[in-house]
Amino acid sequence: MITATGLYKRYRKTVAVDRLSFDVRPGVVTGFLGPNGSGKSTTMRLMLGLDHGEGQTLFDGERFSDIRRPMNKVGTLLEAKPFHPTRTARNHLRMLASANGVGDKRVDEVMELVGLGTVKRKKPKGYSLGMAQRLGLAQALLGDPRILLLDEPTNGLDPHGIHWMRDMLKHLASEGRTIFVSSHLLSEMQLMADELVVIGRGTMIFNGVVDQFVRDFTQSTVIVRGPEAAGFVPALEGAGAEVAKGKDGELVISGMEIGAVGHLAFTENVELSELSTRSASLEEAFMSATGSTEEFVAAEPPTAPATEKADGADNA
Amino acid sequence: MLDALRYEWTRLTTLRSTYWLTGIGVLCALAIPVIAGFAAGGDPIDAEITAIMLNGGAAFGIPFLAVFMAIIGIFATGHEYRHGTIQPTLTALPQRSRLIMAKLLVVAVVTVVVTLVSMALNALAIAIFWGEVPGLFEDPLASALLGYLVYTLVYTLVGLGLGLLFRGVPSALVVIFLMPLIIENIILGLSFLPMADWLVPVVKFLPFSSGARLLAIEPMVIPDYDLFGRWGSGGVFAVFAALIVTAAWILFKKRDA
């Protein structure tokens, strides 16, 4: 169990984390979601006392700096994957293990567990991004901790690696551990996490179960096509719906159920060739939730096929 | 605290540079009596020459071993920042003061042991070429050798402090080498000029020059400069090291990792 209260961090002018409070429960994977620069890494550093700020984080009731041999209670994988270039991966882990009473046998064990057994005496500078990420996870698991704090652990992993990481975290959660894992991809979190903490610009946007988030922030719209579609607009608007023109002349209707639209077409005597609903993709939901709070918004490319791109990202 | 010491010991001994820096330092120091032995083995030697041979040229102005040990000191803290390992380190050992204390202790003990080994090797080399080491356990040689041990230790701790203060390796290296070689020599040189004679009282507080007086056989005397003796000068150097380490320590506690 992690209890964070009133986390706050300011860098000169920017407030990176603004009064965040949340609980992370054991037995489930809790996703920590936010766009780039929203303050996920800063929050995690704050929780571990690496950065100084306000607020307090308790790991099973203890502050991180008060825990004796903390790796045995809280495993961490931070954003940067720092290793000394001439120290072997195994020695890197042995060094951290030695501060926490963890023996060499366990070091070899976790290296096998993450699939680095054959390269453990190599230097991490020769590791690929995915291997470095696995070494980071090995480091987090060294002390067989009940709590894991992982900052973007799937960064740089290929689909196979992501799958592996997802199964690993779910398995660890099923053993009753507390898992807090950050990401900027909702689609990934939907597969991996049970609960979500969503932030934008350092402030809390949502805290609850994943499906609830998707429901809250996914608006579905009704699509209407037909030879006289344009003439249907005033009637729709008169009934209180919001109508937008789609790319191929279809009507995109929000604020009205599909049944009501069909009934209105019947009473207005309008011929339709299509009547369907379209759900926003997860990425669109995420963007609608965090879009207004996004730190670094890129300029729109001149002719962007917006929906296709979002769909593509969703499937990736 | 034991955990922190274990951590620091593993850190130091799993680093290749520790071995080659110590190795080069000891070999450079050893080269001095060996070369002298081949050149003039058997000729009579006085305490001054013996001291230079035992401390590997340090009394001559080139403290080989101290320089290499100081780099180990800089690496002890600077590497953590240069390679970003400070974050995993602090998630393994979140009590920052304990970490610094462990670094100071481990690096200090290693420095003392290496320096003693180096002196013993050099004494052995002298004994081989000259058949004996005259006056080894008598003053002024004994005090000068103890001074050399203190000098190497303080020099290394200055390095450790600078690495922590600047949170990196290059700037710490620049300071530890430029300060004694250039800045202090410029100040000393200027103080001889009549127009800059207000620098005269400053000279006795120049830290590295003061440190070098720890190794002297004969106390250095410049009229009017009122320099401290061996241990007084050593004290100046030690206070300087303490100031650097304390400042770095306080900042380390306050800053984000």
Ligand SMILES: Nc1ncnc2c1ncn2[C@@H]1O[C@H](COP(=O)(O)OP(=O)(O)OP(=O)(O)O)[C@@H](O)[C@H]1O
């Ligand atoms: N050391 C620092 N000094 C100044 N500003 C910082 C520092 N670290 C982070 N910030 C700022 O704090 C904000 C949050 O950054 P943070 O790295 O926590 O975001 P993030 O959610 O982890 O982003 P990403 O998804 O890209 O990893 C950003 O605006 C960033 O510019």
Ligand SMILES: [Mg+2]
């Ligand atoms: Mg981040």
